[in-house]
Amino acid sequence: MKAWNFQVLMLVQAMLGAVTPNFRMVVLSCEVDVWVIRFYLEKNIEDDTAEIEDIICQYAAYQDSSLQCKSEILVGNENLPSFSEGNRAVYRRKE
Incomplete structure (x- = not known):
């Protein structure tokens, strides 16, 4: 629980001032010791993609060198997924 809370806090800090109205949802999960950040966008806007790259860079800067993370960008207006226990x-x- 402590690790989860730390990762959520670091992601929130990295996202400060970067979220635009195009962002629908941001989800953090841990899959086999790799932190996965999924960004759900309404439209594929280049400026938002650049913001996501900055978010990931800032998030990684808050970590020690052993952190393994990856990001995914999902674009569309489909219903947002429900969460399993391993997602926040x-x-x-x-909406």
Whole structure:
């Protein structure tokens, strides 16, 4: 639980000022010792993709060198997925 709380806090800090109205949801999960950050965007906007790269860079800067993480960008208007126990929504806009 302590590791999860730390990772959520670091991701929130990295996202400060970077989230635009195009961001629908950001989810953090841990899959076999790799932290996965999924960004759900409404549209494929180049500026938002650049913001995501900055978020990941900042998030990694808060970590020690042993952190393994990856990010995924999912674009569309489909229904947002529900969560399993291994996922945490760090951001979700009102829809």
